[in-house]
Amino acid sequence: xxxxxxxxxxxxxxxxxxxxxxxxxxxxxxxxxxxxxxxxxxxxxxxxxxxxxxxxxxxxxxxxxxxxxxxxxxxxxxxxxxxxxxxxxxxxxxxxxxxxxxxxxxxxxxxxxxxxxxxxxxxxxxxxxxxxxxxxxxxxxxxxxxxxxxxxxxxxxxxxxxxxxxxxxxxxxxxxxxxxxxxxxxxxxxxxxxxxxxxxxxxxxxxxxxxxxxx
Numbered sequence: 641x642x643x644x645x646x647x648x649x650x651x652x653x654x655x656x657x658x659x660x661x662x663x664x665x666x667x668x669x670x671x672x673x674x675x676x677x678x679x680x681x682x683x684x685x686x687x688x689x690x691x692x693x694x695x696x697x698x699x700x701x702x703x704x705x706x707x708x709x710x711x712x713x714x715x716x717x718x719x720x721x722x723x724x725x726x727x728x729x730x731x732x733x734x735x736x737x738x739x740x741x742x743x744x745x746x747x748x749x750x751x752x753x754x755x756x757x758x759x760x761x762x763x764x765x766x767x768x769x770x771x772x773x774x775x776x777x778x779x780x781x782x783x784x785x786x787x788x789x790x791x792x793x794x795x796x797x798x799x800x801x802x803x804x805x806x807x808x809x810x811x812x813x814x815x816x817x818x819x820x821x822x823x824x825x826x827x828x829x830x831x832x833x834x835x836x837x838x839x840x841x842x843x844x845x846x847x848x849x850x851x852x853x854x855x
Contacts, residue, residue, distance in 0.1 A: 698840045701750040703735050706742050709777050709807075711735060714784040723788045726796035726834055729754060729842035734783065734802075734830075737763055744771045744812075756835065756845040770809070778817065779807040785854065796834035796842050801854035803827050824855035 705711060713731055718724045736750035746767040755763050770776065782803040789797050805826045808819045820826050829850045834842040 700732065700841075701736070701753050703732060703739050703750050705735065705739055706776075708779075708810075709738065709742060710780040711738060712780065712782050714782065716783070716786055718786075718788060722790065723796075726788050726790075726798055726842050727786055730786075730788075730796075730798045730800070730832055730834060730844070731783070733832075733844045737767060738777065738781075740767045741770045742776050744774075744776070746771055753841065754843060756843045759844050759847055762847075774812045775809045776812055777807060778810045779820075781807050791833075794836075795845070796832075796836070798830075798832045798834060800830050801827060802830060803854070825851040827852065827854040829853035 711734070716727055716731060718727055732750070733754035736748060736754050740746060740748035740751050746764045748767075751763050751767070752760055783800055784803070785799075785801045787799040791797050803826070804820045805822050806820070808817045810817045831848045831850065832844050833846045835845045837843050
């Protein structure tokens with residue numbers, strides 16, 4: 641495996657995306673089929689907030705990305721408040737991991753906040769593959785095509801796509817930049833299951849990524 645090739649969350653070959661090859665699926669089983677009848681984002685705005693706000697009486701951690709890295713969430717809205725809450729916490733789970741890489745902090749409280757016990761360890765392992773080598777991330781990712789629904793058991797099911805072709809890794813010491821290849825595998829579909837905690841937070845309980853599924 642090529643050392644720098646690794647940003648999303650799936651084990652791939654050395655020719656795959658810079659952001660994708662660092663780690664395997666997080667947690668246990670997650671939905672493997674496209675969501676049927678799911679509500680997708682119905683807004684037309686791009687959302688990339690610099691901090692979380694209090695929602696439903698729950699104080700969420702502040703998450704700030706550096707000026708050198710941008711995560712654009714397109715059409716990340718839904719008319720159903722319950723589904724919007726899942727979208728919000730699913731978005732912040734991803735932003736928390738990006739921020740932890742940038743801050744070189746694999747033990748980030750925000751990562752813990754948005755992940756269950758089942759996914760915390762894998763999330764930390766992925767982040768450490770950057771921090772152990774003193775790498776950060778720069779550029780831009782586009783997060784789009786969200787599909788969200790509630791399962792029969794009450795869990796949240798969230799699929800979305802991440803386009804990493806404009807993102808790169810950057811070494812903090814040498815400042816060497818490694819760009820993400822412009823390949824179909826650099827567009828990754830994330831498949832999450834989220835369960836609502838007693839505090840009202842939709843925590844990620846399983847996560848699978850499928851490179852090339854959004855091309």
